[in-house]
Amino acid sequence: MQSFAVNSDKTAFIITGMHRSGTSLTAAILQSAGVDVGERLLGANESNAKGHFENIDFFEFHKTVLRSQGIDDAGWTLTETVEVEQQYIDQAKELIAINSKSPYWGWKDPRTTLFLNFWADLLPEAKFILVYRSPWEVVDSLYRRGGENDTIFFSHPDLAVKLWIHYNQKILNFYDRFPDRCILTSVYSIANQLEKNIEAINHKFQVTLANPAPDIFERSLLRVQEANVHRATLVAYYFPEALNIYQELNAKAIQIDQEHQLETIQKVRNSPYKVWAFQDWVDLCKSEKQGKRLQSELERRSHAQLLQTQAELGQSQTQLAQTQAELERSQVQTQAELGQTQAQLAQTQAELERSQAQLAQTQAELGQTHAQLAQTQAQLAQTQVERQQAEATIAAMHTSKFWKLRTAWFTLKKRMGVATHK
Structure with missing residues (x-):
């Protein structure tokens, strides 16, 4: 290769x-x-x-x-x-x-x-x-x-x-x-x-x-x-x-x-060799005997552990029953508080509905007031226009010949009256 x-x-x-x-x-x-x-x-x-x-x-x-x-x-x-x-x-x-x-x-x-x-x-x-x-x-x-x-x-x-x-x-x-x-x-x-x-x-x-x-x-x-x-x-x-x-x-x-x-x-x-040839046989018997001892010890320990586990289980069950009782009491109390909360919620909702109705009425009145205000503002604007027109008319009259003659006549009449009284 x-x-x-x-x-x-x-x-x-x-x-x-x-x-x-x-x-x-x-x-x-x-x-x-x-x-x-x-x-x-x-x-x-x-x-x-x-x-x-x-x-x-x-x-x-x-x-x-x-x-x-x-x-x-x-x-x-x-x-x-x-x-x-x-x-x-x-x-x-x-x-x-x-x-x-x-x-x-x-x-x-x-x-x-x-x-x-x-x-x-x-x-x-x-x-x-x-x-x-x-x-x-x-x-x-x-x-x-x-x-x-x-x-x-x-x-x-x-x-x-x-x-x-x-x-x-x-x-x-x-x-x-x-x-x-x-x-x-x-x-x-x-x-x-x-x-x-x-x-x-x-x-x-x-x-x-x-x-x-x-x-x-x-x-x-x-x-x-x-x-x-x-x-x-x-x-x-x-x-x-x-x-x-x-x-x-x-x-x-x-x-x-x-x-x-x-x-x-x-x-x-x-x-x-003739002696050692049986050694595995001897070791196997020793292992079996040791295995039995270990199994017996394991069973003894397992039994003790089982008793301990049962005692712990009983204690756990007692604690569980106590916990369940406390849980039931808590549930009753919670349900009562929940009923009270629901009643308060219903009352609050009713008050909210009344407030909403009043708000709607107030909004309607506000809208009507806004309309009246707009109408008043329009009338005011028209009055201002009419006043301005009147002022313009008066100003025009003051500057006319007729007005000047009228003013001169009233002045002369006033003077003649004064002279007569004297």
Whole structure:
């Protein structure tokens, strides 16, 4: 398959390993250290409280290719090689182009383990972070998770160990083929030596990742079965190749924290199998007994809570009856006040109607007065006109010859009268 050219100034980190092996924790740490693991990531759920840190683009891509070959898209397969048809090769190149935006980028998906050679050929400069965990703890985690994709283990419980062998053998084979492009590390090493793992990556790949946030890892989320050595013995007895692969992984992994693995393997080899073979039987009986005690305690507490609830219910009913009585009294009082208010309203309405009638009458009288006033004003105007005409007539008479003669005659008569009296 022809390789796909990516900008030389960008480094791709591909994080993978068997399911439940700590790949989510590893991806979270690398993201905190500066690796862009994608914008669209699978969210948290009951089995991964902190989130999966899986880029949905590559997650869906792997599932689609698996389905195209008639393989369970959860990755539960022992098939040696998964064929990738040309249409999916073109799709993979598109995903690379879309997601390779940052100087340090990559993705995490356990299914990538089934496609290691495919991605190594397509991205010849990519770096691989290969994570592993003991087979007994992976099996225990798969059983406890019990998700929709895990129901197959209820009918085929040994398949979990076989898948661990299949996935981790692929990791070993790939690491042997490309040791310079790989970091092989355990989840225990990552959990206990965060900064040293980043230093190892920086040194080997000549990159400059930052130290991850100190609170990125919550230790309580990593369940370690140090006390249940009998289960490890059971795996080693029936699947010795699993123990051999686990030892080979430990031998080839970066030497940061091997104490946990070596101690557990030593206990497995020294454990008397015939004794520990019955341990699950004993544990089951203990669990049943403890379950009965818990159920009895739960029933006792439930009964006490029921009595308390009944007492509270009785008190609530009394309070409810009291409230109802108060409500009824309030309703009677409210109805009386409402009747009084309605009577007052009726009286007010009657007074309003009378006021409106008086107002209408006043308006009518006002209109009549306005008409009379207009008539008076008209008569006054006519009188003024007549007076002006009379004044004009008198003025004209004063200036006439007749008036002048009349005035002279009256003056002469007045004088003659005065002379006679003398």
